[in-house]
Amino acid sequence: MNGPSRALLKDKRSLAEITAQFQALLKRYAATRSLAKVKLLHGHTITADMLHSSLGSAEDVRPYMVVSYSRCGEVRYARKLFDELPQPGVVVYNHMMRICVDRGEYFGVLKMFVELLQLGYCAPDKYTFPLVFKACSELSSVELGRVIHGQTLMSKFGSGTIVQNSLLAMYMNCGQKEEARKVFDAMKEKSVVSWNTMINGYFKNGCAQTALVFFNQMVDFGVEIDGATAVSVLPACASLKKLNVGRRVHAAVEKKVLGNNIVVRNALVDMYVKCGSMEEAKSVFDGIVEKDVVSWTSMINGYILSGDVRKALVLCKAMQIEGIRPNSVTIASLLSACASLKYLNDGRCLHGWVMRQKLDSEVVVETSLIDMYAKCNCVEVSFGVFARTSRKRAAPWSAMLSGYNYNGLAAEAVGLFKQMLMEGVKPYEVTFNSLLPAYATLADLQLAMNLHCYLMKSGFLSTIEIATSLIDIYSKCGNLEFAHKVFNAIPEEIKDIFSWSVIIGSYGVHGHGKTAVSLFSQMVQSGIKANEITFTSVLHACSHSGLVDEGLNLFKLMLKDQKTNPGDDHYTCIVDLLGRAGRLNEAYDLMIRMPFRPSHAVWGALLGACVIHGNVELGEIAAKWLFELEPENTGNFVLLAKLYSALGRWEDAENVRHLMNDVGIRKEPAHSLIEVRKM
DNA sequence: ATTGGGGTCT
Numbered sequence: 250m251n252g253p254s255r256a257l258l259k260d261k262r263s264l265a266e267i268t269a270q271f272q273a274l275l276k277r278y279a280a281t282r283s284l285a286k287v288k289l290l291h292g293h294t295i296t297a298d299m300l301h302s303s304l305g306s307a308e309d310v311r312p313y314m315v316v317s318y319s320r321c322g323e324v325r326y327a328r329k330l331f332d333e334l335p336q337p338g339v340v341v342y343n344h345m346m347r348i349c350v351d352r353g354e355y356f357g358v359l360k361m362f363v364e365l366l367q368l369g370y371c372a373p374d375k376y377t378f379p380l381v382f383k384a385c386s387e388l389s390s391v392e393l394g395r396v397i398h399g400q401t402l403m404s405k406f407g408s409g410t411i412v413q414n415s416l417l418a419m420y421m422n423c424g425q426k427e428e429a430r431k432v433f434d435a436m437k438e439k440s441v442v443s444w445n446t447m448i449n450g451y452f453k454n455g456c457a458q459t460a461l462v463f464f465n466q467m468v469d470f471g472v473e474i475d476g477a478t479a480v481s482v483l484p485a486c487a488s489l490k491k492l493n494v495g496r497r498v499h500a501a502v503e504k505k506v507l508g509n510n511i512v513v514r515n516a517l518v519d520m521y522v523k524c525g526s527m528e529e530a531k532s533v534f535d536g537i538v539e540k541d542v543v544s545w546t547s548m549i550n551g552y553i554l555s556g557d558v559r560k561a562l563v564l565c566k567a568m569q570i571e572g573i574r575p576n577s578v579t580i581a582s583l584l585s586a587c588a589s590l591k592y593l594n595d596g597r598c599l600h601g602w603v604m605r606q607k608l609d610s611e612v613v614v615e616t617s618l619i620d621m622y623a624k625c626n627c628v629e630v631s632f633g634v635f636a637r638t639s640r641k642r643a644a645p646w647s648a649m650l651s652g653y654n655y656n657g658l659a660a661e662a663v664g665l666f667k668q669m670l671m672e673g674v675k676p677y678e679v680t681f682n683s684l685l686p687a688y689a690t691l692a693d694l695q696l697a698m699n700l701h702c703y704l705m706k707s708g709f710l711s712t713i714e715i716a717t718s719l720i721d722i723y724s725k726c727g728n729l730e731f732a733h734k735v736f737n738a739i740p741e742e743i744k745d746i747f748s749w750s751v752i753i754g755s756y757g758v759h760g761h762g763k764t765a766v767s768l769f770s771q772m773v774q775s776g777i778k779a780n781e782i783t784f785t786s787v788l789h790a791c792s793h794s795g796l797v798d799e800g801l802n803l804f805k806l807m808l809k810d811q812k813t814n815p816g817d818d819h820y821t822c823i824v825d826l827l828g829r830a831g832r833l834n835e836a837y838d839l840m841i842r843m844p845f846r847p848s849h850a851v852w853g854a855l856l857g858a859c860v861i862h863g864n865v866e867l868g869e870i871a872a873k874w875l876f877e878l879e880p881e882n883t884g885n886f887v888l889l890a891k892l893y894s895a896l897g898r899w900e901d902a903e904n905v906r907h908l909m910n911d912v913g914i915r916k917e918p919a920h921s922l923i924e925v926r927k928m
Numbered sequence: 929a930t931t932g933g934g935g936t937c938t
Contacts, residue, residue: 320929340929343929344929347929347930379931380930382931383931409930410931411930412931413931414930414931414932415930415931415932416931417932440932441932442931443931445933446932447932449932449933450932475932479933480933480934483934510933511934512934516933516934518934518935519934543934543935544935545935546935548935550935550936576935576936578935578937579935579936580936581937582935582936584937585936585937613936613938614937616938617936617938620938642938644937644938645938648937648938680938
């Protein structure tokens with residue numbers, strides 16, 4: 250026997266002295282992560298306990314044991330000792346919570362926190378709160394986070410920079426950027442971490458622009474950037490394609506020597522790739538001495554984005570020669586490239602490789618395989634892959650749904666969705682992106698009502714995009730009443746330009762022009778500015794219902810508006826509107842004064858109107874242009890022939906029909922055979 | 929003893 254135990258046996262010193270020695274030793278061992286020594290000491294404490302039956306000293310030492318074990322990563326012992334402690338203090342609690350965080354047991358953190366609050370003899374401290382906020386953040390529990398935020402404000406830790414930083418991260422990760430902003434603005438001392446958290450948080454919440462604003466402010470304030478700043482701001486530059494800002498960050502990285510960090514280098518490669526500068530991406534990539542799988546994957550993705558899938562595949566080989574194995578992300582990236590280019594063979598090769606590498610059970614890989622086969626129009630193979638997945642996660646189901654949708658199999662998509670629900674898989678928002686169009690295609694009222702019911706119960710209907718799709722589905726089913734009910738149920742303040750456009754369009758398509766126009770003015774009154782899409786919907790509605798004056802007024806409104814420029818669609822609507830009303834010359838005058846050359850659609854609208862009203866003069870002009878703009882469209886010949894026949898000009902009609910048959914064979918420009926009198 | 933951080937797909 251040696252060390253402290255022997256000291257205890259001899260009992261030359263007081264218990265307090267020995268306890269202090271134990272504590273000091275344990276602290277040192279914890280700092281140096283010396284697990285073996287901690288274990289030895291643990292043994293000594295047990296011996297000491299037995300010999301002296303003086304638990305007093307051991308009670309002072311055991312909390313230190315817990316801390317040391319947890320620092321050394323020996324979770325089992327730490328847990329056991331912790332459970333045996335009669336009165337664990339806040340420090341021990343903090344260490345146990347840290348263990349939970351490291352193991353991803355966030356609910357355990359919350360349980361311990363509540364326990365700690367109920368103890369009565371001690372309270373959470375500045376080390377406790379960051380751990381608890383981390384747990385709230387990972388569990389996406391803002392409600393709880395807010396409560397604990399309130400608690401920090403009541404305590405003296407609410408003004409601590411580190412506590413506030415973890416609070417920022419919690420709000421940002423829960424999607425509450427406004428609340429994060431309030432905390433940030435109120436912070437007395439902002440550290441570089443605070444700025445980084447804001448930049449990164451805004452980017453993650455879809456506000457890349459604001460992320461850059463914060464970055465610029467940070468630089469203006471003279472805050473020294475670090476590696477995490479670079480890693481947070483570069484993706485924002487990438488998504489906004491701000492090559493110049495990216496280059497400035499790169500320069501700062503070089504100046505501050507942050508580039509030893511491979512994470513920073515990889516972020517730079519990705520930024521250059523996304524900004525389309527492959528030369529710069531390659532030069533950063535070449536400069537990385539020890540490239541990891543992320544460096545390679547970013548570069549591979551770069552070649553894919555620049556359209557060189559062959560080179561991407563070559564690089565994938567090169568990386569393996571260098572001894573780096575592609576991971577599921579690399580594969581997912583390559584497979585998505587094969588999908589969009591319909592490279593079925595390369596996709597199959599990758600599939601085989603993935604199976605041999607045993608990467609085929611990763612969800613991302615499964616999902617991209619399903620997507621790749623579907624995009625290559627091999628739905629059966631796609632389903633085969635899908636059937637072999639564990640089917641517990643929503644992603645493969647979503648991929649399969651979008652696969653069915655892509656291949657025009659709407660009924661299958663709806664059937665699969667039902668099965669998904671029966672198997673208890675919870676969809677997420679993007680699942681509906683591919684599912685809802687299928688319902689619109691089927692246009693089955695009973696199915697739509699079932700869906701409506703589900704969306705209400707599951708709460709997804711409160712998502713504006715999904716509610717908007719449902720309006721469209723009801724409209725496609727011909728049920729404007731339900732469509733309008735769904736529209737009315739959307740709270741006024743979240744109705745956006747898209748939901749208004751869809752309801753206006755729905756009334757327009759079903760010939761209720763007046764309602765469409767009145768909805769349009771309601772929208773403007775509610776403070777939403779019309780855009781090109783809404784104008785298309787409302788003008789379409791006018792032309793469908795023959796509301797000439799209303800249509801012309803709206804069109805004038807559009808011309809006056811600086812923000813909305815009439816495009817081809819709008820001219821098509823107006824020409825159609827005037828044409829149907831028999832005001833053909835007005836329509837033609839408008840076309841001549843158009844700021845750009847009328848497309849086939851505009852000419853088509855004019856020709857259609859000429860047929861209705863028997864106007865050969867303008868009809869021939871329109872036909873001449875149409876034959877030039879879309880020589881393959883035989884419909885235009887049919888229309889012109891119809892125009893001639895209606896006026897009893899049988900011979901001309903017959904000629905046009907011959908012409909139509911010839912075009913397919915001779916590819917001779919048809920318009921040369923038609924005499925154009927005026928143009 | 930604490931806080932923030934890279935590439936893909938859904």
